Amino acid sequence: MNCQKAQQLFDDLTHERLAPAAAAQVRQHLADCTDCRVLEQRTGRLQRLLALKRYERPAPEYFDNFLSEFHGRLLTEARQIGWWERVLGRVDDFLAAESMRVWRYSFTSALGVAAVVGLAWMGLRQTGDPAVAAMDQTTAASSSLAVTETMLPPPHSTPQTIAASLPNLLSASSADYQPVSVGSVVLVSAPARTDSSTPRYVLDRVPVTPASYDVPSVHF
Amino acid sequence: MKLKEKLGLVGAGPRPTGVPVPATECEIDLRHEEDEALVRRSQKGENAAFDVLVERYKERLYATVYHMTSNHEDANDLVQDTFIKAYKSVQSFRGQSSFYTWVYRIAVNRTINFVKRRKNRNQYSLDDLDSSIQSDPDLVEMQSHATPRREVGLNELQEKLNEALQKLSESHRAVVTMHDVQGMTHADIAKVMGCSEGTVRSRLFYARQQLQGLLSEYL
Secondary structure, eight states: OOHHHHHHTHHHHHTTOSOHHHHHHHHHHHHHOHHHHHHHHHHHHHHHHHHGGGGBOOOGGGGTTHHHHHHHHHHHHHHSOOHHHHHHHHHHHHHHSGGGHHHHHHHHHHHHHHHHHHHHHHHHHGGGOHHHHHHHHHHHHHHHHHHHGGGSOOTTOOHHHHHHHHHHHHHOOGGGOOEEEETTEEEEOOOOOOTTSOOSSGGGGSOOOGGGGSGGGOOO | OOHHHHTTOOOSTTSOTTSOOOOOHHHHHHTTSOHHHHHHHHHTTOHHHHHHHHHHHHHHHHHHHHHHHOOHHHHHHHHHHHHHHHHHHGGGOOSSSOHHHHHHHHHHHHHHHHHHHTTTOOOOOOSOBOGGGGGOHHHHHIIIIIOTTSOOOHHHHHHHHHHHHHTSOHHHHHHHIIIIITOOOHHHHHHHHTSOHHHHHHHHHHHHHHHHHHTGGGO
8 A cells, every 4th residue: 555545544544434454454554654654643633633623612502592593584584575576565465455356357457458558559560670571572572573574475475476575685684683682582673564564465455444354245 | 375475474473474483392293303304394385394404403504614714603694594595495405415415515605605705804703612622631632742832722722723724725624624623524525515525535635734734833
């Protein structure tokens, strides 16, 4: 057994917490090593000196009021609660009174109405929300994209109509396309359609009135 | 239940609800119960059970805290604070350690924090020595031949011991107090301090080296 190991076991040897074999080894080391023996003796004297502090204690009656003092402190801490808890407590007491029964229901109803009004007001406020604005922008961009189809030949077109629409495509310049950003996506829109642009479909040329939707007047 | 009662603002007599009731006849039976049973009762709101725990451990906790602070008023305040903290937190006590270890840990941690804040204020209580110390064999031996140069006065010895302990770091002082003064085992100290037994042994070794230098004239 080396010195370091033996010194770690001094306490256990003193308090008889070592197994007999280990205790014998430590004792053997102490018999052989002068430094460890001196250290062990000094440690023992220090422990006995420190143990004298066990006598340093107050008189037994010192603790007589300990429990009542503990209760007093708990009471004090219970009283030191937040102002909002006090307000809630007072409101609760006020509403709990028998004479306040009618007022209790009135107060509850008023609270309910206030909550509904508050929620409605918050809903109205959210209409100006940036997220809503972004949604509107997306809708606008979609309609713009739809307009790009005006540059394409209409469905079921004949070669002549396709050829007729080509100048429109060729005349479109990059300046006519305005990028629209929606979140992280950038959409490229087509030039806005004006009233003077070419009708897209055959039915576009037909003036539509409510009467034109009458089944008897439609002939395909 | 009314809100006031929930908050502990009203109750029978001068004590609010939620505050332990004074010792009663039923408490006599509780005194024979184990810590675990008393803790379970406390968790169910039986405040008399917590009173028994306070009575059971107040002096041991007081002794440890006193030896770390060397001041009776501070020790009393800290032990009161410890039990208040334990009372408020008893619902969260899961029984992973014994109640004694748990409450001891609260006390030691609070005392270490307190002593750190109170670095420059050293006040010793020098008038509370138990008279039975005069007949202690270790003291008799020390007075007779351990200090041949001069007589060891009891108050002087107490003062020197306290001064030496106050010069240790908070964690070293806690370990020395628990082991050499209170007689706790390394394993128990490790649980209280939340460290390994090896750390406890190491702290004890270095603390003793420092104390041997500070108290060399008495060794």
